[in-house]
Amino acid sequence: MIKPTIKSSDKILAVLLLLSVLMVGQIMNENINSIRLAALSGSAKPKVDVDKVKAKLRQAGLTPYEAKYWKIIDARPQKD
Amino acid sequence: MKTNRFLSIVFLAIFCTGALYYHFRQSQSNDINLENKALTDIFTGPEKVHPKLGSPPRYDIYQTRPDNPEVLAAVAFNTYDITPRIKGYAGPVKLLVAISTDGTIKDVRVLKHSETPSYVFTLDEFMAQFKGKNIADSFQLGKDIDGITRATMTSEAVARSVDKGAKAIGRQILELDVGGPSGDRPKTLSYIHIIVPLMLFIVAVGGVLGRNTFLRGLALLTGFVYLGLIKSTMVSVVQLVNIGMLKFPDFVTNPLWYCLVVMTLLSSVILGMVYCGSICPFAGVQEVLFHLGRKLKWEELKFSHKVAGQARYVKFGILFVVLAASFIIGNSSAANVEVFLILFAAHASQAGWAFVVFILTLSVFHFRFWCKFLCPIGAFNGLLADKSIYKIQFGPECGGCGVCDKVCPVGAIQMVDDKPLIDYPECTLCNKCVEKCPKEILFLTRNRQQGLTKHD
Ligand code: SF4
Numbered sequence: 001m002i003k004p005t006i007k008s009s010d011k012i013l014a015v016l017l018l019l020s021v022l023m024v025g026q027i028m029n030e031n032i033n034s035i036r037l038a039a040l041s042g043s044a045k046p047k048v049d050v051d052k053v054k055a056k057l058r059q060a061g062l063t064p065y066e067a068k069y070w071k072i073i074d075a076r077p078q079k080d
Numbered sequence: 081m082k083t084n085r086f087l088s089i090v091f092l093a094i095f096c097t098g099a100l101y102y103h104f105r106q107s108q109s110n111d112i113n114l115e116n117k118a119l120t121d122i123f124t125g126p127e128k129v130h131p132k133l134g135s136p137p138r139y140d141i142y143q144t145r146p147d148n149p150e151v152l153a154a155v156a157f158n159t160y161d162i163t164p165r166i167k168g169y170a171g172p173v174k175l176l177v178a179i180s181t182d183g184t185i186k187d188v189r190v191l192k193h194s195e196t197p198s199y200v201f202t203l204d205e206f207m208a209q210f211k212g213k214n215i216a217d218s219f220q221l222g223k224d225i226d227g228i229t230r231a232t233m234t235s236e237a238v239a240r241s242v243d244k245g246a247k248a249i250g251r252q253i254l255e256l257d258v259g260g261p262s263g264d265r266p267k268t269l270s271y272i273h274i275i276v277p278l279m280l281f282i283v284a285v286g287g288v289l290g291r292n293t294f295l296r297g298l299a300l301l302t303g304f305v306y307l308g309l310i311k312s313t314m315v316s317v318v319q320l321v322n323i324g325m326l327k328f329p330d331f332v333t334n335p336l337w338y339c340l341v342v343m344t345l346l347s348s349v350i351l352g353m354v355y356c357g358s359i360c361p362f363a364g365v366q367e368v369l370f371h372l373g374r375k376l377k378w379e380e381l382k383f384s385h386k387v388a389g390q391a392r393y394v395k396f397g398i399l400f401v402v403l404a405a406s407f408i409i410g411n412s413s414a415a416n417v418e419v420f421l422i423l424f425a426a427h428a429s430q431a432g433w434a435f436v437v438f439i440l441t442l443s444v445f446h447f448r449f450w451c452k453f454l455c456p457i458g459a460f461n462g463l464l465a466d467k468s469i470y471k472i473q474f475g476p477e478c479g480g481c482g483v484c485d486k487v488c489p490v491g492a493i494q495m496v497d498d499k500p501l502i503d504y505p506e507c508t509l510c511n512k513c514v515e516k517c518p519k520e521i522l523f524l525t526r527n528r529q530q531g532l533t534k535h536d
């Protein structure tokens with residue numbers, strides 16, 4: 001087995017710390033988003049009547065787009 | 081140590097400015113906007129919502145029919161207006177409750193809270209249980225309402241405030257025969273949650289002062305079982321932010337919170353890192369994993385003193401960023417990034433769990449990787465420990481053999497000019513250096529050598 005030298009370990013440490021900081025950042029981001037979403041609708045998660053929105057879009061002669069934001073706001077769009 | 085002094089000043093600046101900013105924002109804001117938003121979400125039809133008025137304060141919602149005069153259809157209220165003293169884990173949980181005139185709960189919406197965000201992920205399902213219930217019903221947690229796992233205090237606060245608030249409105253405004261609140265169990269101070277943490281600190285301090293490895297091990301094990309597994313309550317940055325926001329839990333329902341905070345602060349300013357060295361549940365987990373790695377003869381990851389010394393500032397960076405973010409957002413939940421909170425609360429997103437696995441794996445290869453480089457509350461405790469009244473110090477007979485440097489498991493000792501210089505915010509008071517010193521001249525004593533610390 002190759003033993004890491006102190007020098008190469010230092011490089012590994014830099015990578016590990018970078019990864020850790022990125023993960024901490026991601027967790028903090030999720031926390032902040034969960035707080036924002038809670039404030040957004042006055043409940044823990046907003047509810048959107050996707051079918052109603054889609055029907056309105058169709059009425060206006062548009063094709064509903066399966067945007068990724070449905071997922072973020074925890075609404076499940078129906079497959080067309 | 082000049083660097084630690086600088087870090088303490090930065091910490092104080094962020095903490096004080098952040099807390100002032102938060103309180104200024106609070107004084108400018110009220111719940112009316114949130115209440116209005118929740119009301120428009122609930123009442124989507126032609127109903128007319130009258131402005132908040134009366135005692136108890138409430139919104140009257142009228143049915144508007146073209147042929148008829150307005151008929152009262154529902155009443156909505158902010159639970160905080162009626163039950164301001166009911167608190168969750170970290171302060172009040174403000175809810176908007178809408179009730180039809182027949183006493184049926186139309187909806188319950190969260191307006192504001194400071195609970196752990198991972199619990200918020202399940203709060204929606206929890207709230208759904210109230211919908212359609214009659215306010216005359218019983219709202220007892222575990223019987224009529226399922227609580228949120230490992231968030232009993234939050235669940236209890238929600239159930240009690242809906243129950244009490246709805247019944248008060250039902251009786252006084254809707255004139256319904258609803259009886260007394262059911263979920264309001266008499267509050268009794270749980271002495272066990274004062275005695276156990278007190279004993280825990282006594283054992284830990286005994287281990288430090290008596291250089292007793294068994295007592296240290298016992299404290300770590302008790303910390304793991306009691307604080308980690310049973311209570312899921314640990315000293316964390318979330319508590320620090322809540323202190324800055326002046327959000328305190330109810331003492332009678334949560335004496336452990338107070339005991340833990342007070343005893344950690346006291347022990348840190350008197351002796352140093354007692355909590356981190358001998359009590360923190362995650363410290364025990366990391367130490368066991370590390371020893372397991374050595375038992376399995378897996379290669380240890382060793383870093384140079386210099387780079388590891390610089391890398392330790394990462395945790396201060398994390399501390400400052402999470403503090404600032406929480407005060408700016410106005411919610412301590414933003415600070416909930418600590419790996420032990422995720423592990424012991426057992427609620428997390430995929431990223432949270434990935435982080436737990438990542439840190440646990442690193443603990444096998446490097447002694448207390450999380451504590452040394454990443455733990456923000458460990459960084460805060462370290463700043464207190466740097467100013468502690470008693471410290472491990474060496475006598476004038478030190479010949480500079482460097483044994484202490486070699487045995488210190490956290491790399492807190494560095495030989496400079498043949499003298500051991502101790503980085504106190506890193507020292508976990510394990511006493512290994514004291515025991516192994518061939519001249520027996522290292523001992524815990526009153527801080528008399530301020531000038532002999534690193535970087536001066
Ligand atoms: S540094 Fe953090 S994880 Fe480590 S012992 Fe201290 S509080 Fe616990």
Ligand code: SF4
Pocket residue numbers: 472487488489490491492493502506507508509510511512513514
């Ligand atoms: S060996 Fe290191 S951590 Fe243990 S008491 Fe000595 S300086 Fe502190």
